[in-house]
Ligand SMILES: Nc1ncnc2c1ncn2[C@@H]1O[C@H](COP(=O)(O)OP(=O)(O)OP(=O)(O)O)[C@@H](O)[C@H]1O
Ligand SMILES: O=P(O)(O)OC[C@H]1O[C@H](OP(=O)(O)OP(=O)(O)O)[C@H](O)[C@@H]1O
């Protein structure tokens with residue numbers, strides 16, 4: 001049996017760039033040939049399988065690949081579909097990732113946007129996610145018809161194919177461009193890392209165990225900042241209070257100053273301009289906010 005860990009990612013789409021970037025940030029190197037389905041890592045015994053995102057949950061659930069990176073929307077849709085058709089639908093949830101954030105929402109043509117949820121009874125709703133839509137409609141006890149479309153869902157009402165749509169929304173620009181108004185969020189999604197339920201060989205499990213802390217380190221680093229500033233000794237408590245998520249700061253004396261100290265700290269939150277202005281107002285100076293590339297506890 002091959003001792004290479006197989007990871008499925010989206011070949012080309014919204015998740016592709018960030019999936020690859022995440023693996024690369026974990027030290028896994030690839031040389032990608034656009035046309036090829038399979039890419040071998042040059043740094044680790046890892047193979048990348050580059051496929052359509054719709055195929056990723058099934059590949060993991062069937063144990064064809066070891067792990068996959070996929071949006072929760074597709075993952076949950078496929079899980080519901082496979083459950084309904086008595087296919088294997090289990091997997092291990094490894095990590096929620098900080099990209100691919102979007103929501104699955106109901107939207108109506110502008111002229112009908114005042115309609116309530118109950119008014120959807122008997123209507124046709126175009127969607128790529130019939131199982132998620134039906135689950136929502138069931139909880140609301142609404143009897144409507146899901147019209148399955150694999151693309152261009154937003155044009156369905158104008159084309160007379162449906163009365164409403166249920167589609168992914170991020171900025172809302174697509175809805176607006178098509179004269180539609182978001183009326184109800186039915187599912188919130190982000191990218192996830194999932195593992196097959198069937199056990200991995202010890203070598204592959206060990207490799208995965210090495211990658212996970214790296215992945216956590218990359219995600220944590222992205223959310224953290226290294227902050228350096230000069231602060232008045234008397235007001236240190238106020239300075240720290242202004243920096244939520246800051247770990248115990250390191251204080252360093254300044255050779256030419258008695259009243260001020262240099263403060264270095266890692267903050268787990270973004271430092272906004274407003275906070276920097278407040279720090280300045282209480283006497284801080286030389287405020288630097290630096291990105292962190294990697295972290296390990
Ligand atoms: N506007 C968005 N902003 C952020 N994430 C999004 C957005 N649209 C979709 N996503 C997430 O990215 C995933 C992939 O979206 P994309 O539009 O590339 O899929 P696709 O067209 O089905 O691609 P494929 O050809 O792989 O089937 C979605 O399932 C969702 O999780
Ligand atoms: O609210 P917005 O920011 O406009 O994003 C929503 C759009 O993004 C996704 O499509 P994508 O652009 O990935 O293209 P696709 O439909 O061709 O996959 C999704 O299917 C919506 O159409």
Ligand SMILES: [Mg+2]
Pocket residue numbers: 052053054
């Ligand atoms: Mg798809």
